[in-house]
Amino acid sequence: MTIYSLEELGWRPAFLQSLDLDQESVDDTARISAVHRDTYEALSPQGELRLRPMPADTPVEDRPTVGDWVLVDTALERPARVLDRQTLFARKAAGHDHSIQLIAANVDTAVIVSSCNDDFNLPRLERYLSLVREAGAFPVIVLTKADLTHDPDDYAGQARRIAGDCAVETLNALDAADLAKLTGWVGKNQTLAFLGSSGVGKTTLLNALTGKDEAVSGIREDDAKGRHTTRGRSMHRMINGGWAIDLPGMRELALAGTQGGLESTFGDLLELTRECRFSDCQHDREPGCAVRAAIDSGDLDEARLVRYRKLEKEVEHHDASLAQRRARAKALGKVYRNAKADREGRR
Numbered sequence: 469m470t471i472y473s474l475e476e477l478g479w480r481p482a483f484l485q486s487l488d489l490d491q492e493s494v495d496d497t498a499r500i501s502a503v504h505r506d507t508y509e510a511l512s513p514q515g516e517l518r519l520r521p522m523p524a525d526t527p528v529e530d531r532p533t534v535g536d537w538v539l540v541d542t543a544l545e546r547p548a549r550v551l552d553r554q555t556l557f558a559r560k561a562a563g564h565d566h567s568i569q570l571i572a573a574n575v576d577t578a579v580i581v582s583s584c585n586d587d588f589n590l591p592r593l594e595r596y597l598s599l600v601r602e603a604g605a606f607p608v609i610v611l612t613k614a615d616l617t618h619d620p621d622d623y624a625g626q627a628r629r630i631a632g633d634c635a636v637e638t639l640n641a642l643d644a645a646d647l648a649k650l651t652g653w654v655g656k657n658q659t660l661a662f663l664g665s666s667g668v669g670k671t672t673l674l675n676a677l678t679g680k681d682e683a684v685s686g687i688r689e690d691d692a693k694g695r696h697t698t699r700g701r702s703m704h705r706m707i708n709g710g711w712a713i714d715l716p717g718m719r720e721l722a723l724a725g726t727q728g729g730l731e732s733t734f735g736d737l738l739e740l741t742r743e744c745r746f747s748d749c750q751h752d753r754e755p756g757c758a759v760r761a762a763i764d765s766g767d768l769d770e771a772r773l774v775r776y777r778k779l780e781k782e783v784e785h786h787d788a789s790l791a792q793r794r795a796r797a798k799a800l801g802k803v804y805r806n807a808k809a810d811r812e813g814r815r
């Protein structure tokens with residue numbers, strides 16, 4: 469068993485701020501390296517730990533996800549709490565209750581993986597970019613399977629048009645020489661995570677960077693969809709130092725509370741809207757509309773405006789529903805507290 473120092477595990481001085489050093493010790497911290505249904509695996513300078521789940525009533529946001537630093541309750545062998553996160557990937561959980569699902573935490577670089585085949589999809593790339601920018605991580609778009617197309621540059625060109633200042637690389641994940649295109653993006657003791665649909669080569673890339681042999685499997689020939697080979701979330705040491713997080717392929721990525729991420733992903737478009745004559749311009753037929761002018765001149769793809777509106781609506785809807793849900797929960801909490809106070813004769 470290899471033991472890693474706090475620094476090697478990705479510890480940053482900023483995490484100290486979330487410890488109460490009078491009562492809590494850095495020696496009791498650990499980093500979550502895998503999340504299972506009923507246990508967590510964690511790494512600390514003391515070695516590998518297996519931790520029990522937190523109490524069932526712990527809110528989702530307060531439960532650890534892969535990459536999290538936790539303070540360990542050594543007596544109960546479970547995380548006592550999660551230290552403040554530097555970055556957090558979260559999405560709207562499936563279903564209608566607007567709850568959040570945590571994906572990974574404390575990631576420095578997010579590799580958004582798609583392939584030079586039918587998986588390639590600009591709206592999806594824009595979703596991932598918004599998620600990563602909202603999380604505060606550094607995005608890189610990697611288009612795998614460049615060896616299976618005649619024109620990888622065409623895919624790269626399309627991605628670059630929506631990527632802003634995010635780099636776009638095309639590569640063959642099975643070719644070791646191509647991996648140099650990736651390693652430049654990962655600093656010492658930093659954490660990298662692979663995001664993308666099933667079958668795009670996330671685990672293939674992770675295996676190449678870590679020397680591990682995690683399961684990969686072929687995709688369906690007819691529609692290039694993967695088989696959801698990776699089921700869990702786990703963090704692995706890379707050969708050159710640092711950590712790589714493998715995640716299951718995402719079937720859908722519904723955005724939640726990513727207004728800021730959306731704004732930076734569509735910065736070019738928002739810049740244009742500021743040049744419109746009317747501040748409340750809807751970019752339909754108003755005179756002096758800079759967005760329409762850019763569409764007419766071919767500088768802006770109209771589809772990008774449509775996609776922005778769709779995502780904006782999605783995020784606003786989620787935020788509004790969440791605010792409503794919180795208000796209801798707060799009101800309900802007040803009812804309970806008053807009822808309790810009544811029972812105890814305090815009112």
Ligand SMILES: Nc1nc2c(ncn2[C@@H]2O[C@H](COP(=O)(O)OP(=O)(O)OP(=O)(O)O)[C@@H](O)[C@H]2O)c(=O)[nH]1
Nearest residue numbers: 613641667668669670671672684685696697698717
């Ligand atoms: N030719 C070629 N095959 C690739 C490339 N990248 C990945 N593959 C193959 O694509 C298939 C899927 O790769 P995985 O690494 O399992 O994909 P994944 O993204 O981890 O998929 P899930 O775990 O299901 O989310 C495997 O058969 C890989 O060998 C590439 O750049 N070129």
Ligand SMILES: [Mg+2]
Nearest residue numbers: 670671697698
């Ligand atoms: Mg995988």
